Amino acid sequence: MPISRQAPLYLVDYSIWADQQLLSACIALAPEEQARDLGSSHIGVSGTLRHIYDSERIWLSQFRNGELLPLSEFTDAKRFPPTPPELNLHDLQQRWHEVWEGLHYYVETLPEVEFVSELHASDWSIPRLEAPAPCR
Numbered sequence: 001m002p003i004s005r006q007a008p009l010y011l012v013d014y015s016i017w018a019d020q021q022l023l024s025a026c027i028a029l030a031p032e033e034q035a036r037d038l039g040s041s042h043i044g045v046s047g048t049l050r051h052i053y054d055s056e057r058i059w060l061s062q063f064r065n066g067e068l069l070p071l072s073e074f075t076d077a078k079r080f081p082p083t084p085p086e087l088n089l090h091d092l093q094q095r096w097h098e099v100w101e102g103l104h105y106y107v108e109t110l111p112e113v114e115f116v117s118e119l120h121a122s123d124w125s126i127p128r129l130e131a132p133a134p135c136r
Helices: 006-027 031-035 045-065 089-109 112-116
Strands: 118-120 125-127
Touching: 006 045, 006 089, 031 045, 045 089
Parallel strands: none
Antiparallel strands: 118 125
């Protein structure tokens, strides 16, 4: 059964809005708070935001290519260099706009029949609607 474009577009737009809210709140923090080590997997606020950005950038790249990467390539820094740690949150916000626009455009132009298809890699696959937000 075909799925209306409205639901996936709502999901991607909501995810973009949530990213923007989170980024705006974190930009308001003092630079030392943004960089403070919180003992989390990505050290602190800035590292976590860079991780979210990098994840969305990688998913967008895979969607544009129409194929998933093998699991072993997800952390290949040559294929997807991580965002430099010295990049401040204002600069990250500017870069993120390109990803947000790309995600919105991707969902907006994807044929509706493809919303129920699977994305494939050589060693795994996932139904498109189960792909991590915001890329559903």
